[in-house]
Amino acid sequence: MTASIGFPDSSNAPLVSSTTGSDDFRSPALPADPASRVVKLEPFNRSEALSLGVELELQLVNTHDYDLAPYAEDMLRLMAQTPLPGSVVPEMTSSMIEISTDICHSAQDVITQLSPIREALIKNADKLNIAVVGGGTHAFQQWHERRIYDKPRFRELSELYGYLSKQFTIFGQHVHIGCPDADAALLMLHRMSRYIPHFIALSASSPFVQGQDTQFDSARLNSVFAFPLSGRAPFTLSWKEFEAYFERMTRTGVVRSMKDFYWDIRPKPEFGTIEIRVFDTPLTVERAAALAGYVQSLAAWFLQEQPFEPTEDDYLVYTYNRFQACRFGLDAVYVDPASGQHMPLRDHILMTMTQLEWHSEALNATQALGELRTSVEANRNDARWLREKQGKERLLAEVVRQAALRFRGAA
Amino acid sequence: MNLTSFINDLLGFWSEWLRPSAGLPTVLWSLLLAAAAASGHLVQRYLGLPKVVGYSIVGAVVGFAGFEGAIWPLRGISLFLLELGAAVVLFEAGGRLPLRWFRHNPMVLGQSLLEATLTYFGVLWTLQLLGLPDPVANPIALMAIVASPAVLSRVIMDTRASGPVTERAMTLATLNTFYALALGYAQAGLIERAPQTLLQKLYPVAVVLGLSFVIGAILALALRTALRFMSPTSESTSILLLALIAAGAALTAHVGGSAPLAALIGGVLLKTLNPKPWAWQRQLGTAASLLTMLMFVLVSIVAAQADWTLPVASVVLAVIGVRLFAKIAGVAIANPGSGASWKQAFWVGCAMSPLSAIALLIASNFTTASPLLGTMITQVALPSILLMEVMGAVLATLAIHAVGESSVPWAPQAFSTTEDTQR
Numbered sequence: 001m002t003a004s005i006g007f008p009d010s011s012n013a014p015l016v017s018s019t020t021g022s023d024d025f026r027s028p029a030l031p032a033d034p035a036s037r038v039v040k041l042e043p044f045n046r047s048e049a050l051s052l053g054v055e056l057e058l059q060l061v062n063t064h065d066y067d068l069a070p071y072a073e074d075m076l077r078l079m080a081q082t083p084l085p086g087s088v089v090p091e092m093t094s095s096m097i098e099i100s101t102d103i104c105h106s107a108q109d110v111i112t113q114l115s116p117i118r119e120a121l122i123k124n125a126d127k128l129n130i131a132v133v134g135g136g137t138h139a140f141q142q143w144h145e146r147r148i149y150d151k152p153r154f155r156e157l158s159e160l161y162g163y164l165s166k167q168f169t170i171f172g173q174h175v176h177i178g179c180p181d182a183d184a185a186l187l188m189l190h191r192m193s194r195y196i197p198h199f200i201a202l203s204a205s206s207p208f209v210q211g212q213d214t215q216f217d218s219a220r221l222n223s224v225f226a227f228p229l230s231g232r233a234p235f236t237l238s239w240k241e242f243e244a245y246f247e248r249m250t251r252t253g254v255v256r257s258m259k260d261f262y263w264d265i266r267p268k269p270e271f272g273t274i275e276i277r278v279f280d281t282p283l284t285v286e287r288a289a290a291l292a293g294y295v296q297s298l299a300a301w302f303l304q305e306q307p308f309e310p311t312e313d314d315y316l317v318y319t320y321n322r323f324q325a326c327r328f329g330l331d332a333v334y335v336d337p338a339s340g341q342h343m344p345l346r347d348h349i350l351m352t353m354t355q356l357e358w359h360s361e362a363l364n365a366t367q368a369l370g371e372l373r374t375s376v377e378a379n380r381n382d383a384r385w386l387r388e389k390q391g392k393e394r395l396l397a398e399v400v401r402q403a404a405l406r407f408r409g410a411a
Numbered sequence: 412m413n414l415t416s417f418i419n420d421l422l423g424f425w426s427e428w429l430r431p432s433a434g435l436p437t438v439l440w441s442l443l444l445a446a447a448a449a450s451g452h453l454v455q456r457y458l459g460l461p462k463v464v465g466y467s468i469v470g471a472v473v474g475f476a477g478f479e480g481a482i483w484p485l486r487g488i489s490l491f492l493l494e495l496g497a498a499v500v501l502f503e504a505g506g507r508l509p510l511r512w513f514r515h516n517p518m519v520l521g522q523s524l525l526e527a528t529l530t531y532f533g534v535l536w537t538l539q540l541l542g543l544p545d546p547v548a549n550p551i552a553l554m555a556i557v558a559s560p561a562v563l564s565r566v567i568m569d570t571r572a573s574g575p576v577t578e579r580a581m582t583l584a585t586l587n588t589f590y591a592l593a594l595g596y597a598q599a600g601l602i603e604r605a606p607q608t609l610l611q612k613l614y615p616v617a618v619v620l621g622l623s624f625v626i627g628a629i630l631a632l633a634l635r636t637a638l639r640f641m642s643p644t645s646e647s648t649s650i651l652l653l654a655l656i657a658a659g660a661a662l663t664a665h666v667g668g669s670a671p672l673a674a675l676i677g678g679v680l681l682k683t684l685n686p687k688p689w690a691w692q693r694q695l696g697t698a699a700s701l702l703t704m705l706m707f708v709l710v711s712i713v714a715a716q717a718d719w720t721l722p723v724a725s726v727v728l729a730v731i732g733v734r735l736f737a738k739i740a741g742v743a744i745a746n747p748g749s750g751a752s753w754k755q756a757f758w759v760g761c762a763m764s765p766l767s768a769i770a771l772l773i774a775s776n777f778t779t780a781s782p783l784l785g786t787m788i789t790q791v792a793l794p795s796i797l798l799m800e801v802m803g804a805v806l807a808t809l810a811i812h813a814v815g816e817s818s819v820p821w822a823p824q825a826f827s828t829t830e831d832t833q834r
Contacts (some may be wrong), residue, residue: 062573064507066688069815070574078750124513127750129578145571145818395643397688 039250039257041243044182047272048103050299050363051178052114054110054292055100056281057091057171058121059133066400067143068095068169070128072149078124085113092154093146093169095138103178107293107368114285122408127380131404134288136171136220136280138207139396143167143210164227170220173203173279175292175399176271177299182239184303189233189265189274190310191302192295193318194337196264196278197325198349202372203279203291204329205382211396217329217383220280221322227256231319235312242267264322278322283382283406286371293360293368298352300359308338329383331375349376430536440480443473444701447708459823461569461804463562465709467573470708471582471797474715475736481712483793484778484785485771489709491661496706497561497768498660498674499653502630504560505678506689512582516748519579523586526741526760527556530587533737536730538791547787550777553598554770554792555734556591558584561703562765562800565587566807574816576755580762580807583742585675588769593620594674595773599780622668627676630659634677635684643689671769704770713771714797718790727794731802738763762810765803766796 048137062069072094079088086101099121101113107262121132146166148158158165179185204217224230236242248253258266268275280287301307314337324332325345334345353373360369375381385406389399451462458464473480513520534555538548563584567577585694616728633655641648659677660670682689717723739760742816746756774792777809811823 009570063509063512063687067573069578074575074750074752077752123515124750126512128575129512129516129519130507147815147818150815270683393687395687401686401688 002276006388017326020333034251034253037251037253039255041258042269044185044239044267045272047178048105049178049180049184049303050105050296051273052104052110052292052296053101053176053271053273054104054114054288055098055174055176056114056134056285056288057096057098057173058281059171060095060097060125060236061131061133061137061138061400061404062132063129065362066131066397066404068093068138068146069130070094070147070200071128071364072097074128075121075124075130078127079120082120082124084117084120086117088117090149090151090154092157092165094149095141095146096169096171104292106363107289107296107365110292111286111289114289118264118285118407131401132407133400133404134171134205134281134285134407135386135403136204136218137209138169138171139208139386139390139400141169143169147163161227167223170206170223171281172220172277173281173288173291175276175295176268176273177276177277177295177334178273179272180303181268182242182267182339183237185267185274186237186239186242187310188299188302188313189267190235190237191308192265192274192298192312193232194314195298195352196318197235197321197332197345198352199276199278199291199295200280200325201329201332201345202294202349202376202381203282203287204282204326205280205386207383207387208390208399210356213265213387213390216327217381218280218326221278221326227262231264232248232251232315233261233263233266235310235315237310280382283403284409285407287382290368290371293363293365294353294356295370296363297356297360297365299368300363301356304359313337328378329381346376346379388404436480439478443469443478443708444705447704451704455569457823457824459821461566461808463565463569463804464801466704466707467711467766467797467800469803470711471715471801473708474712478712481709482569483713483716483775483789484782485713485775486779488727490722490775491664492702493706493709493768493772494664495657495660496702496709497671497772498656499702500561500564500706501585501588501671501675501769502652502656502678504564504581504588504687505675505680506682507581508585508675508679508682509582510683516750518745518747520586520760522579522742522745522749522756523583525745526583526738526763527587528592529737529741530556530734533733534730537733538726541726541729543726543787543791546781546784547791549598550595550774550784550788551730551791551795553591553595554766554773555730556587556797557766557769557773558587558738558763559765559767559769559800559803560584560588561706562767562804563762563807565703565707566765566804566811570808570816570821571818572811572813572816573818574814576750576758576762576814577811577816578812579751579755580759581787583759584763587763589672589675591773592669592675592769593623596669596672596776599773599776612629618667619669619672622666623663623672624676626659626663626666626668626673627678628680630673630677631680631684634681638685641689641758649696649698672774708766710771710800711797714793714800717793717797719794722792723794726791727798730791730795731799735761735764758810758814762807764799764806766799767803770796 058070060069060075064119072090075097076088076090089098091098099117101110104110104113125366143166147167148154179188200218207213209219234245236245265274265276270293279289279291313376317337321335330346332345333342334348335342353369360366386399389394389402393399447466450469451461451465454460454465455462485493531552535548536550563581568787595617597619600615637651656674659673663670739757742757742760758773777788811817
């Protein structure tokens with residue numbers, strides 16, 4: 001798998017027609033006739049149902065004051081010398097890189113692939129005298145100090161989005177899950193939407209932004225909201241209807257490809273997957289693999305038991321649930337979209353884990369779900385770990401240093 | 412009344428009027444520092460050059476004009492201030508010297524050793540070829556090893572730089588400062604004794620290193636103890652740090668060690684004992700900036716007092732050229748396996764061209780130890796230091812911009828309409 005997420009990669013058609021001047025993006029040279037702007041959505045490729053792919057955006061920090069450090073190019077150069085599964089690619093700013101697995105079949109498979117990538121990252125980081133850190137945000141970096149990675153596509157996006165592109169120095173985990181066909185992918189997408197709060201609370205690791213405690217467990221998603229076409233995907237359960245929606249959007253000239261949508265979950269037709277994008281990057285690859293196992297178990301439950309039918313009304317509480325999970329993490333209130341019942345999100349997560357036991361066992365994800373369950377029962381996620389460290393150390397740079405040790409398995 | 416008697420009357424009145432205050436030298440130094448600060452600002456704002464260039468220009472102009480506030484060879488309060496300024500810079504540089512990096516990437520240490528060795532022998536052979544005797548060529552070659560961490564750190568601050576070249580240049584500059592200080596201070600004591608055996612040559616190095624290590628260790632332990640109950644972000648911690656470095660500098664000079672070396676070792680030991688990130692640089696702020704600015708002005712005042720002749724100029728240019736070539740070659744030859752690209756290696760070599768206070772302190776030690784040889788050493792050393800304080804700062808700025816590690820554009824601030832957001 002050579003996916004690239006977050007900002008579209010350079011292989012895509014550019015959002016703007018010219019890079020010659022900063023004003024060019026304001027009046028892109030779109031075809032005058034809306035009909036001629038229409039782009040046809042590529043067909044939904046075949047993939048093995050329940051296959052997995054994981055992408056992690058990671059922070060590169062210096063080992064002096066633990067601020068973000070612009071070492072992406074050096075890191076990519078060194079990583080290219082080591083044969084590894086998956087891929088390592090640059091991200092929007094020069095202090096970020098993204099690693100991804102090849103196609104996996106279980107959480108165990110994910111950790112088997114992520115472990116050697118992590119080892120190589122650590123080895124090369126040591127060689128460059130930097131450290132690699134997980135987490136959804138860097139605790140005290142200043143967005144204006146970031147530099148855009150030197151790649152045409154990123155420069156174009158920087159021109160279009162201005163300071164938002166530097167504020168997009170946030171770090172997420174994306175999970176791809178293989179779907180049997182296009183309609184099944186949309187069905188899975190909208191079923192999975194009910195569990196967005198679960199994913200947010202379990203992965204939350206971005207309580208600090210620009211040196212301040214935001215009071216959110218996951219402040220990262222607030223940065224994503226600033227982008228147009230973020231949030232939820234339109235409710236349609238038929239690929240034909242989705243194609244029609246896509247073509248209508250491209251006719252407006254606002255959208256040129258699927259990558260222009262920053263939805264929480266979006267179909268990925270070229271891979272034959274749906275891509276869940278709300279996770280903060282966890283502090284460890286083990287937790288990243290466990291979260292992938294949770295997603296896969298949910299998907300297996302959906303495919304094999306068809307437990308409920310998603311409806312447009314599910315989205316009445318979607319934004320509220322999402323906010324609750326971002327703000328309060330595992331302490332959030334969850335409003336059940338079907339019944340309207342209010343309950344602690346923690347309880348609902350534990351309930352789903354019980355429902356998933358049989359499927360997780362079949363997928364060799366029992367250990368992964370067990371680890372997640374233990375942390376939920378102890379009311380712990382990475383955001384809480386970070387806050388506890390800050391409470392003890394009173395120095396965010398030291399929290400980042402300890403997070404770097406945690407990523408390498410030493411804390 | 413003629414002009415001379417009028418000036419005498421005026422100065423007499425002035426000194427009468429100043430009696431209750433700190434005296435005329437203090438007024439002159441204060442005005443000089445004010446002019447340097449303004450000059451640094453203007454040079455950066457209207458020429459896009461680092462502030463240190465402005466400081467050096469003011470110092471050089473005053474030095475050429477015959478200002479007697481700092482007499483060569485340095486002694487007393489001016490020597491202490493120079494040592495203190497260098498000590499503050501080197502303490503921080505020592506804290507940034509990542510010992511564990513050398514374990515994971517020994518080629519960085521290889522780059523350092525090779526560039527220092529090539530620089531020493533390159534400059535030594537060049538000076539021998541030009542007919543300078545060994546006792547003069549050797550101190551100048553030792554001085555040439557140094558790449559000024561003080562200038563480099565000011566340039567990094569002005570350009571808001573960070574990245575692989577910036578970090579590596581700073582690390583290599585700190586390492587070669589360490590070598591040059593240990594060897595320079597030790598050999599200054601031997602300049603008129605001509606040791607015969609290897610043991611006789613190494614003994615003074617061990618003494619300088621040992622004494623500096625003891626003072627550095629005491630400094631590190633004192634700060635480690637303070638950090639157990641004081642916050643690293645507190646202003647009080649910064650003041651404590653400055654005061655302890657000042658005490659350490661005075662003590663080291665008294666017992667025969669090297670004050671800057673002790674501070675450097677203190678920084679390294681403190682970072683080893685206390686691996687938490689250092690957060691006091693921002694608090695040190697204006698006090699440390701004033702001290703380093705004073706150091707740059709002092710260096711250029713003193714360096715401007717050299718005799719500038721054509722033969723001297725040709726030797727100076729040869730030394731500067733060979734030194735720059737040797738540094739680039741040393742870094743580049745040991746580059747394979749070090750994790751840096753060839754382009755980065757080249758610019759690291761260029762970024763290590765500045766010379767400043769440390770080189771002046773080494774030259775000062777030799778001159779004090781042997782006034783006769785000191786005159787010849789001074790002839791080449793001082794112009795080289797002055798030139799490379801200015802040109803080195805410019806070259807280091809160029810290097811940082813060439814590899815895209817600056818966070819600000821290299822256009823003069825006054826004429827820059829927008830911040831460059833792209834690499």
